Amino acid sequence: MESSKVIHAIYTDDDVLMSAVKKVKAAKHHIEEIYTPFPVHGLDKAMGLAPTRLAITAFMYGCLGLIVSIVMMNYIMIEDWPQNIGGKPSFSYLENMPAFVPIMFELTVFFSAHLMVITFYLRSRMWPFKKAENPDPRTTDDHFLMEVSVHGDEKELETFLAGTGAVEINIVDKEAH
Amino acid sequence: MYTISNRLKIVSLILMIVGGAFWGTSYVSSHVTVEDVKVMLAEEEASHGGGHEAEATNHAPADTHGEATADHGDEHAEHVMHQIHNRPYSALYVAAFFFFMIALGVLAFYGIQYASQAGWSPVLFRVMEGITYYVLPGGLIVLAIAFWAGDHIFIWMDPEVVAHDELIQGKADWLNKPWFFIRGLIFLGGWSLYRYFSRKFSIAQDSADDNRNFKKNFRISAAFLVFYIYTESMMSWDWIMSVDPHWFSTLFGWYVFASMFVSGITVIALVTMYLKSKGLMDFVNDSHMHDLAKFMFAISIFWTYLWFSQFMLIWYANIPEEVTYFVTRIEDYKLPFFGMLALNFIFPFLVLMNSDYKRINWFIVMAGIAILVGHYVDVYNMIMPATVGDRWGFGLAEFGAIFFFLGLFMLVVFYAISKQPLLAKGNPFVKESEQFHY
Numbered sequence: 101m102e103s104s105k106v107i108h109a110i111y112t113d114d115d116v117l118m119s120a121v122k123k124v125k126a127a128k129h130h131i132e133e134i135y136t137p138f139p140v141h142g143l144d145k146a147m148g149l150a151p152t153r154l155a156i157t158a159f160m161y162g163c164l165g166l167i168v169s170i171v172m173m174n175y176i177m178i179e180d181w182p183q184n185i186g187g188k189p190s191f192s193y194l195e196n197m198p199a200f201v202p203i204m205f206e207l208t209v210f211f212s213a214h215l216m217v218i219t220f221y222l223r224s225r226m227w228p229f230k231k232a233e234n235p236d237p238r239t240t241d242d243h244f245l246m247e248v249s250v251h252g253d254e255k256e257l258e259t260f261l262a263g264t265g266a267v268e269i270n271i272v273d274k275e276a277h
Numbered sequence: 278m279y280t281i282s283n284r285l286k287i288v289s290l291i292l293m294i295v296g297g298a299f300w301g302t303s304y305v306s307s308h309v310t311v312e313d314v315k316v317m318l319a320e321e322e323a324s325h326g327g328g329h330e331a332e333a334t335n336h337a338p339a340d341t342h343g344e345a346t347a348d349h350g351d352e353h354a355e356h357v358m359h360q361i362h363n364r365p366y367s368a369l370y371v372a373a374f375f376f377f378m379i380a381l382g383v384l385a386f387y388g389i390q391y392a393s394q395a396g397w398s399p400v401l402f403r404v405m406e407g408i409t410y411y412v413l414p415g416g417l418i419v420l421a422i423a424f425w426a427g428d429h430i431f432i433w434m435d436p437e438v439v440a441h442d443e444l445i446q447g448k449a450d451w452l453n454k455p456w457f458f459i460r461g462l463i464f465l466g467g468w469s470l471y472r473y474f475s476r477k478f479s480i481a482q483d484s485a486d487d488n489r490n491f492k493k494n495f496r497i498s499a500a501f502l503v504f505y506i507y508t509e510s511m512m513s514w515d516w517i518m519s520v521d522p523h524w525f526s527t528l529f530g531w532y533v534f535a536s537m538f539v540s541g542i543t544v545i546a547l548v549t550m551y552l553k554s555k556g557l558m559d560f561v562n563d564s565h566m567h568d569l570a571k572f573m574f575a576i577s578i579f580w581t582y583l584w585f586s587q588f589m590l591i592w593y594a595n596i597p598e599e600v601t602y603f604v605t606r607i608e609d610y611k612l613p614f615f616g617m618l619a620l621n622f623i624f625p626f627l628v629l630m631n632s633d634y635k636r637i638n639w640f641i642v643m644a645g646i647a648i649l650v651g652h653y654v655d656v657y658n659m660i661m662p663a664t665v666g667d668r669w670g671f672g673l674a675e676f677g678a679i680f681f682f683l684g685l686f687m688l689v690v691f692y693a694i695s696k697q698p699l700l701a702k703g704n705p706f707v708k709e710s711e712q713f714h715y
Binding site for chain 1 (some may be wrong): 632
């Protein structure tokens with residue numbers, strides 16, 4: 101396994117972190133990852149991360165749920181055993197549709213919500229018994245950590261990061277995954 | 278500061294004149310006699326190949342005009358004649374109510390913005406205040422049409438009908454002419470008072486050095502919202518539901534509210550976009566439009582929820598005295614009744630779902646026009662089946678009334694907007710609002 105070096109620059113304020121991110125981006129250093137205790141508004145934009153496509157998947161899952169509900173009730177109530185239940189017209193799906201709408205709605209929401217959450221878990225690799233990937237426990241409380249990969253001059257990068265307002269800078273040998 | 282352009286004035290006046298002429302033509306031509314109707318029915322029968330006779334016999338028992346006479350043909354012809362007479366009145370009433378309810382919906386939205394101390398919307402306050410200027414004249418016109426049309430729209434205003442109708446007699450304590458108009462004036466008085474004072478305090482706040490006026494506005498808005506939710510409900514029973522005096526629905530008031538709320542928000546968005554396109558509202562950014570579009574999207578769904586709840590409960594239980602309301606609408610008004618679902622729900626739902634599209638002006642305009650047309654059709658569906666039955670159409674009467682009130686609405690609203698600067702600069706939230714971004 102090849103090991104590479106990264107710098108962990110630790111900040112104690114999200115505003116300082118934001119301006120540091122902009123400076124690091126401007127200096128064309130590659131930010132590997134940023135660890136924060138809470139969502140920092142605008143951080144993804146400053147880092148230049150691509151927007152999420154989770155909402156698009158949710159829409160597609162919703163469509164799937166709608167189709168499942170329609171096919172299911174059309175088969176059960178109209179095709180398989182079109183019984184007369186309290187005079188409801190089970191001659192065609194359309195004629196009896198108002199009675200199915202609550203189920204159509206709920207299954208759309210159910211599929212959309214649950215499958216989107218599962219997609220989120222898969223995509224961000226979260227599951228029970230997963231080993232936490234946290235370089236410094238303080239980042240879950242009140243510290244912000246920027247991980248910058250080292251290419252070339254280590255010392256220069258270190259002084260550059262110290263200039264951006266980092267309170268602590270550590271050079272870490274990181275095992276490649 | 279906005280000055281009303283000559284072109285807008287001319288367009289509004291042309292709309293009013295053309296609309297008035299259209300409507301006047303239809304009014305004159307609707308004066309048919311029983312004899313004319315008989316000839317017309319005979320012609321229709323000939324072209325339908327006699328199919329009408331069966332329909333006519335089916336029709337008679339449902340006829341609210343009542344007594345079964347031996348001469349069936351005459352009674353039917355008379356019934357049709359009344360429907361033809363009613364059409365221009367109803368077309369005028371539908372359009373008048375539609376534009377009035379836009380202004381009232383904006384007033385409710387405005388009150389909510391104050392009461393909730395919303396930080397994003399103060400840059401839009403002057404637009405909202407301009408639109409709500411139409412509440413008083415628009416409401417008085419609706420009442421005047423109701424007074425003038427009388428039993429052409431409200432069957433319970435006809436003493437002849439009431440004398441033979443025990444159901445209406447039972448409701449006569451509420452549904453009688455003097456009390457109807459007194460109530461109407463009380464509603465309008467309350468709304469206009471709030472509108473007058475909130476506008477006054479809002480303008481006074483511009484040059485004030487403390488927040489006293491804002492606080493007053495906050496208090497009266499909270500009080501207004503309580504008053505509004507009661508009176509709006511009663512207004513919807515009076516002005517709309519009572520055209521079908523045999524029918525009742527408990528969530529009708531909220532259903533009408535949803536309709537006026539979403540049309541009002543749409544008009545705020547359209548007027549803002551118009552003024553912004555003239556470079557007069559540069560403090561309004563994409564995020565404000567995004568928020569308005571979110572409201573249009575969400576309240577469209579809310580309207581659909583109420584529409585469906587009302588429809589589905591009645592369809593499911595199928596109790597004869599309630600279900601006739603939907604039977605007439607589905608049998609005679611299939612296209613407008615289900616078409617408005619496409620305009621009011623499916624189209625805005627799909628168009629405004631994407632967050633990026635809610636920032637694109639022409640997407641908002643497209644969805645907005647669909648919503649406004651859809652809610653006009655909604656009001657049409659509430660009034661017309663009770664007054665003209667299956668003799669409906671979209672012709673001179675309807676388009677004339679729409680043009681006339683559109684012209685009047687534009688004239689009144691843009692006149693009111695031109696009276697004050699477009700930014701409520703004294704509002705304590707206006708800085709936040711100017712920098713609002715989503």
